[in-house]
Amino acid sequence: MSTAVWQRLSPRMLLVHPVHELLRELPFLIGAIVLGTTTGNQMWTVAVVAYTVVIGVARWVTTSYRIDAGQLQLRTGLLQRKVLSLPLNRIRSVSSDARLLHRVMGLAVVRVSTGQEAKGETGSGVFELNAVEVGQVPRLKAILLADSAEPDETTTPQPDDVLARWQPAWLRYSPLSVSGLLSLVAAAGVVYESGFVGPLQHSRIIESVIDEAQVLGTTSTVAVIGVVILVASVLLAVLRSLLTWGNLVLLRQGDVLHLRHGLLRLRERSYDMSRLRGGTLRQPLLVRIFGGARLDAVMTGVHGAGEASVLLPPCPTSTAEAVLTELVGDREVVTGPLRGHGRRAATRRWTRALSLPALAGLGLVLAPVVDGKAAVPVWVWPAWIAVTAWCALLAVDRIGALGHRVHDGWLVMRSGSVERRRDCLATAGIISWTVRQTPFQRRAKVATLVAATAAGVKRYPLIDVPDDLVWSIAAESSSWVADSIWATRSAH
Amino acid sequence: MALSEGVEMVDPAHPPSRRAPLRWAVGGVIPWLLLAVGQVVWLGFDKRMPWLHILIGVATVLGVVVSTAVVPLWRYRVHRWELGPQAVFTRTGWLVQERRIAPISRVQTVDTYRGPVDRLFGLANVTVTTASSAGAVHIVALDVDVADHLVAQLIDIAAIGAEDAT
Numbered sequence: 001m002s003t004a005v006w007q008r009l010s011p012r013m014l015l016v017h018p019v020h021e022l023l024r025e026l027p028f029l030i031g032a033i034v035l036g037t038t039t040g041n042q043m044w045t046v047a048v049v050a051y052t053v054v055i056g057v058a059r060w061v062t063t064s065y066r067i068d069a070g071q072l073q074l075r076t077g078l079l080q081r082k083v084l085s086l087p088l089n090r091i092r093s094v095s096s097d098a099r100l101l102h103r104v105m106g107l108a109v110v111r112v113s114t115g116q117e118a119k120g121e122t123g124s125g126v127f128e129l130n131a132v133e134v135g136q137v138p139r140l141k142a143i144l145l146a147d148s149a150e151p152d153e154t155t156t157p158q159p160d161d162v163l164a165r166w167q168p169a170w171l172r173y174s175p176l177s178v179s180g181l182l183s184l185v186a187a188a189g190v191v192y193e194s195g196f197v198g199p200l201q202h203s204r205i206i207e208s209v210i211d212e213a214q215v216l217g218t219t220s221t222v223a224v225i226g227v228v229i230l231v232a233s234v235l236l237a238v239l240r241s242l243l244t245w246g247n248l249v250l251l252r253q254g255d256v257l258h259l260r261h262g263l264l265r266l267r268e269r270s271y272d273m274s275r276l277r278g279g280t281l282r283q284p285l286l287v288r289i290f291g292g293a294r295l296d297a298v299m300t301g302v303h304g305a306g307e308a309s310v311l312l313p314p315c316p317t318s319t320a321e322a323v324l325t326e327l328v329g330d331r332e333v334v335t336g337p338l339r340g341h342g343r344r345a346a347t348r349r350w351t352r353a354l355s356l357p358a359l360a361g362l363g364l365v366l367a368p369v370v371d372g373k374a375a376v377p378v379w380v381w382p383a384w385i386a387v388t389a390w391c392a393l394l395a396v397d398r399i400g401a402l403g404h405r406v407h408d409g410w411l412v413m414r415s416g417s418v419e420r421r422r423d424c425l426a427t428a429g430i431i432s433w434t435v436r437q438t439p440f441q442r443r444a445k446v447a448t449l450v451a452a453t454a455a456g457v458k459r460y461p462l463i464d465v466p467d468d469l470v471w472s473i474a475a476e477s478s479s480w481v482a483d484s485i486w487a488t489r490s491a492h
Numbered sequence: 493m494a495l496s497e498g499v500e501m502v503d504p505a506h507p508p509s510r511r512a513p514l515r516w517a518v519g520g521v522i523p524w525l526l527l528a529v530g531q532v533v534w535l536g537f538d539k540r541m542p543w544l545h546i547l548i549g550v551a552t553v554l555g556v557v558v559s560t561a562v563v564p565l566w567r568y569r570v571h572r573w574e575l576g577p578q579a580v581f582t583r584t585g586w587l588v589q590e591r592r593i594a595p596i597s598r599v600q601t602v603d604t605y606r607g608p609v610d611r612l613f614g615l616a617n618v619t620v621t622t623a624s625s626a627g628a629v630h631i632v633a634l635d636v637d638v639a640d641h642l643v644a645q646l647i648d649i650a651a652i653g654a655e656d657a658t
Contacts, residue, residue, distance in 0.1 A: 300623075432594035432627035439587060452627030459626035468498065475499040480595045482499065485576045490498045 006064040006075065010133050012105045017056030019101055025052055027190055065129055067143060072112065074127060086127055090114045092301030094141045095269040098134070103266060107131035110140055113308075114301075141270060159253070163323045164312060166248035166261070173314035174241030175234040176286040183236040184229065245313045250323065257297075257327075259311060275300045277429035277455040278410070279311070279324045281334075281422040288420060293320040297327075298425060298456035305457055324424065333410045333424050338403030344444045345464035346399045353395035357388040394418070404462050406476045411451065413462045423460050427477040429453050435470050436461075449473060501591070504574030504581045512571070512633035513564035515613040520559035528552050573631045575645060580620060582629055594629050598622045599650045602643050606636075618642055 022029060029048055036044045058078050065074045072091075074084045091112055098108040112127040132140065213221045246263035257271040278298040287293065295312040302309050312320050325334045361384060364376055397417035405412045411430065414422040434450040441447055447470045449462040465473065475482035509515075531552060535545055566586040573582045581593045603619045610616060616639035620629040634642065 431598045431622045431624045432592060432629070434590055434592040434626075436588065436590045442589075450626065452622070452624040454623035458624050468500075471501045472497055472499040474593075478595075480578055480597075481593060484579045484581070484593065486502045486504065486574070486581055486593075488500050488502060490500050 006066050008064050009060065009129060010105075010107055010131055011060070012107055012133075013060045013131055014057060016101050016105055016107065016131065017059055018053040019056075020099070021052040021056045022049070063130075072127070072144065074129070084127060086112060086114070088144065091144055092275070093269060093271060094144050095267065096137050096141075097268075098131075098266045100264045102131055103264075106134050108134050108137050108266075110137060112144060145270070145272070161252040162249060163252060163326055164248070164250040164315070164319055166246060167315075170245070170313065170315045171238050171241055173287050173290060173292040175237045176290065176292075176314070177237065177284065181229075181233040181237075183240055184233050187236075241313065248313070250311060252326075271297065271299060271302070275302075275455070276327060277453060278423065278425040279327055280424070280456065281317075281320055281324060283317070283420040283422075285418045285420075287314050288317075291317055293317040295320045295324055296456070298423070298429075298453070300429070300455040302455075309456065328410065328424055330408060330410065332407055333405075333412055334422075336405065336407065336412070338405045338412060338414055340399075340403050341446070341464050342466050344446050344466060345402060348440075348444055348446065348464055349395045349398045349402070353391045353398070354388070357384065357391050360384060361388070402464065404465070404473065406473060411473075411477050413451075413460060415463060423456075425451060425453060425456075425460060429455055430478060433474040433478065433481060435474075437467075451477075501581075501593075503591075504572040504583055506573050507568065508571050508573070508631075508633040509613075509615055509635040509638070511613045511615060511635075513568045515609060515615055515633055516564035516567055517560040518612075519607075519609045520563055521556055524552055524555040524559060527555070571632070573634075575642060577649070580629055580631075580646070582631055584630065584632070592627075592629055594620065594622055594627055596646065596649045598627075599646065602646050602650075604639055604643060616640075620646065 025048070029045075029052075032044045032048045036042045059076075062078050062081075063074070063076045065072070067073075067088075070088050072086045072088060074086075076082050076084075091114060093113045095111045095113070096108045097111060102108060109131045110129040112129075114127075129140075216224070243263050243265070245261050247266075248259075248261035250257070250259050252258070252273070255273050257273055257276070258268065259271070260266070260268045276297060276299050280296040280298060281293050282296060283293045292314045293312075293316075294310065294314050297309045297311050299309060312323060321334050325331050328334060364380060364384060367376060394417050398415070401417060401420055402415050404414070406427070409427055411425045411427050412422065413425070414420070430451045430453055432452045434452065436448045436450060437446075441464070444464075445467050446464040447467045449465050449470050451460045451462070452458065453460065462473070471481070471487070475487055481487060531545070531548060563586055570586055570589055571582075571584055574580070578597070579593050579595045581591070583589065583591045599620055600623060601621045603621065605617045605619065606615070607617075610633075614636055615633050616636050618631045618634060618639050620631075622628065631639075631642070
């Protein structure tokens with residue numbers, strides 16, 4: 001398909017673009033409708049609709065692309081003509097994304113990523129073809145990825161090896177994060193912006209609710225509002241998880257890892273397995289209590305944090321561990337025991353966790369003396385005890401979590417309580433080692449070992465390693481450290 | 493691989509230039525002097541709250557003293573660098589200290605940077621970047637000829653290997 005002719009995107013976009021534009025400008029449109037009804041002049045609504053339709057058509061007419069001489073070019077813009085060029089060998093991943101209307105029309109948006117948030121080269125940072133016909137997507141992907149991977153064996157279709165499939169039981173982990181609350185806040189923001197709040201304030205429903213609230217009294221009203229917000233955010237979180245991750249399939253086809261997910265908006269990402277340098281199992285506190293975990297890929301050329309590297313959303317721990325074992329190839333790395341960091345690291349965890357409650361307690365004891373008033377309110381001391389107990393539990397959990405292991409070409413690091421993570425890194429992918437010490441760490445004879453990689457979040461710290469062990473870990477992982485002129489073995 | 497328990501690393505051998513403490517003192521005191529100038533202007537306009545002026549004045553004097561007398565000498569005692577046949581090893585920092593080792597086979601670019609204060613003292617800073625954004629090695633406050641020699645050596649060794657640096 002290497003043509004030198006500029007190709008337009010699918011003409012079915014003439015229908016899709018205007019609808020998506022209208023949806024995007026929905027608050028503005030609602031405001032126009034409200035304005036139209038109040039001024040009695042419907043021309044506003046018609047004008048806005050006509051404007052969005054014209055913009056949508058213009059976008060289709062002025063966008064074209066071609067693949068030519070080892071680069072992908074995209075020409076866009078109505079007033080300002082822009083030509084974006086992307087050399088094919090800079091392409092790290094190709095993903096496709098199809099919203100509901102796209103799927104109905106048989107289209108998909110193809111997004112090409114170079115693995116950097118590059119503002120300079122492609123201008124906008126994201127190179128997207130919105131949209132091409134679904135049938136063309138596999139061929140486009142093959143051509144776009146061909147120069148970045150080894151020459152592929154397209155003749156024999158590889159067998160699909162399904163690693164994980166979405167289960168409805170995964171939904172029980174979705175309310176355990178703040179996404180529901182954030183969706184609620186976002187929805188409230190949109191409603192406020194569209195100008196609905198004004199006419200709504202004087203409606204009868206709100207006035208009857210206010211009357212009810214005055215009957216109930218303030219504390220019960222606050223409690224009722226709290227419960228309503230909680231229920232609403234849980235429902236929104238579950239709905240959002242269902243829509244984003246429903247129908248998830250993670251499968252391996254030869255050398256390529258495919259991730260497909262989404263109920264209404266279908267997204268598909270393909271990863272080159274040769275770029276995989278490990279994986280991270282992340283377990284936020286609440287998710288861990290209910291036996292769940294999430295899996296992120298440590299991959300070169302893919303932005304390490306955020307949705308770009310998510311392989312599995314919160315799902316049962318056994319599923320996440322099984323998938324990681326498949327990818328890593330060694331069960332000991334994923335579930336094996338780790339080596340703790342000893343007494344000095346444990347002491348540091350205790351002092352760091354309890355320092356704030358200790359200061360607060362001191363403040364509470366001194367406050368009546370300094371202030372001269374009577375003692376602090378009765379409820380403060382039980383609350384302080386509860387907070388201190390919570391901090392102590394956090395310290396114990398963190399001590400239990402902190403550990404590392406070097407096993408057969410893999411470095412495993414685990415830390416954290418509220419945000420527990422287990423990073424499994426291929427030692428071949430570790431580029432440089434840094435040993436970092438604050439003054440307190442120097443005194444406690446511990447150090448932080450940072451492994452720098454070109455994959456994932458690029459920087460993987462291992463906190464509070466005893467300083468007689470720290471270079472041994474680096475030497476065991478990377479032979480060039482052990483062979484360097486500065487490495488000496490002390491007689492033990 | 494043999495048992496690697498108890499591996500210790502000897503510190504790298506070379507200190508930065510002998511003019512480095514003076515350069516760090518000059519570079520560190522400039523922001524504090526600007527702050528002091530700002531304070532004098534403020535004092536000219538607004539003479540209320542003398543205790544606040546005194547407090548910030550004392551803090552500025554302290555900052556000047558620390559950044560000219562304490563930090564440069566401490567830093568000069570800590571900073572070391574060395575180029576081995578396969579790797580480059582540096583020690584940097586003053587309060588928070590770091591030791592960083594990077595293999596030359598993974599080096600991507602070697603950059604030299606000379607700011608205005610560096611040019612005043614005839615110094616240069618060399619940065620060796622790798623494929624990891626967290627893995628760049630910084631060697632600061634070298635004499636210009638030492639820096640040029642180091643860059644030439646690095647490029648020589650790095651050009652011999654031909655592997656992909658990720």
